[in-house]
Amino acid sequence: MIRIAGYSQYFNRGGVNEVLALENVDLRLEKGDFVTVIGSNGAGKSTLLNGLAGMYPPDAGTMSIGEWDVTAWAEHRRAAHIGRVFQDPLVGTCASLNIEQNLALALKRGRPRRLGIGVKRRQRDHFREQLRTIGLGLEDRLKSSVGLLSGGQRQALTMVMATMVDPEVLLLDEHTAALDPKTALQILELTDQIVRAKQLTTLMVTHNMAQALTYGNRLIMLHQGRIILDVAGEEKTSLTVDELLERFYSVKGEAFALDRSLLC
Secondary structure, three states: OOOEEEEEEEEEOOOOOOOEEEEEEEEOOOOOOOEEEEEEEOOOOOHHHHHHOOOOOOOEEEEHHHHEEEOOOHHHHHHHHEEEOOOOOOOOOOOOEEHHHHHHHHOOOOOOOOOOOOOOOOHHHHHHHHHHHOOOHHOOOOOOEEEHHHHHHHEEEEEEEEHOOOOOOOEOOOOOOOOOOHHHHHHHHHHHHHHHHHHEEEEEEEEOHHHHHHHOOEEEEEEEOOEEEEEEEEHOEEEEEEEEHHHHHHOOOOOOOOOOOOOO
8 A cells, every 4th residue: 555645845945946846646556456647747757756766855755665665765675666667768778788687687676686507597487488478479588688588578578576575565657658659559458467466555756647537446646746636436437538638628727629639
């Protein structure tokens, strides 16, 4: 369970370029919730994920992950409980290492590290089993350098690495935005498959409203640092893209206009 209460985040506070990125945000996620996050540019979507990951201390509010109050925890300490996949497929993996070495590093997240054999035989069997589920044939290329993989293959590998030790929360920050449409769909389907199979509590930022409505059991919309819409279950399932846009304008108190670029 994830609990964020009264979270406010400033940038350049006290200066001429002061920005209030998030204002008094309250958010509670139950175990297994798959929440899609949308909003216009500058709405605070990435700030919300980065703040939960501990990239900067909150200016106000508290955060808890499971039974732990992580408000004062540094990013490296929270990393033991958080899996992350970024927009850039090159960020989540180490290009100079091979596939099994990358997986071995991911397996050690949050655990003590000592001198020893980097990849053990039983670990290698486990890696093959994990990679076989994504259907890209990477289970037969454990010794291949990650730098030789395509963007889609690296993002798929990153998904496996981020979820290998079943994190308390999975953070996906526009993790398909840099991919071509076909590959993006494959990664989204893989994401849905992993999240459902492992019942992972997940926050997924996207600019694509159709994706936001298709995936997950809950949707939140941010605007100017505040959550202005929170729908779940059947209410979310029954929404269309046009209805979602209309709800956005309605909450803002403005007249509805069919502008699909609004949330892009």
